[in-house]
Amino acid sequence: MSLRFELETDPSPALRTEVTRLWTDVSNAGGAVGFVPPVTVAEVAPVAERQFAGLGPDRLLVGYEPGGRVAAVLFFEDLRFGLMDHWRMLKRVMVHPDFQGRGYGAELLAEAERVARGWGLSGLRLTLRGGHGLERFYGRGGWVEVGRVPGAIRVAPGDERDDVTMWLDLRAPAV
Numbered sequence: 001m002s003l004r005f006e007l008e009t010d011p012s013p014a015l016r017t018e019v020t021r022l023w024t025d026v027s028n029a030g031g032a033v034g035f036v037p038p039v040t041v042a043e044v045a046p047v048a049e050r051q052f053a054g055l056g057p058d059r060l061l062v063g064y065e066p067g068g069r070v071a072a073v074l075f076f077e078d079l080r081f082g083l084m085d086h087w088r089m090l091k092r093v094m095v096h097p098d099f100q101g102r103g104y105g106a107e108l109l110a111e112a113e114r115v116a117r118g119w120g121l122s123g124l125r126l127t128l129r130g131g132h133g134l135e136r137f138y139g140r141g142g143w144v145e146v147g148r149v150p151g152a153i154r155v156a157p158g159d160e161r162d163d164v165t166m167w168l169d170l171r172a173p174a175v
Contacts, residue, residue: 034092058075113174130148
């Protein structure tokens with residue numbers, strides 16, 4: 001099965017709520033998306049609302065599973081700086097824990113690449129929290145590590161993780 005994707009700039013209140021719940025569930029399952037479990041919807045909601053506030057120049061990519069439920073999301077963030085207008089930052093790349101292991105993460109990234117190429121972008125960038133093996137996951141999709149700040153993310157006292165920057169060069173033809 002594969003996801004159906006929609007690109008959003010003005011999500012409905014219902015979709016905002018569903019994305020916020022997904023974000024909370026991903027966080028509580030240990031996903032590295034800005035929180036450390038346990039976290040509540042009430043804690044995630046203000047951060048989600050700030051992310052939604054950027055929509056317009058930014059875009060929300062939503063992946064719906066065949067039953068119609070939101071299964072995966074990410075945000076294309078516009079840097080709002082003319083000299084960097086040829087690429088976008090991916091933020092909050094998430095697949096709901098109920099759908100892990102189905103290849104939806106790879107589908108989400110492939111769709112993001114397809115959309116970005118359609119916009120004529122030269123590249124995509126994202127950052128990730130080290131210690132989860134995510135570098136390998138993104139590497140399988142052609143992403144390369146281009147930077148690392150050791151210990152920049154403090155998950156808990158004595159538990160500091162690297163802040164890793166990954167890049168997908170879109171100037172070469174898609175494989």
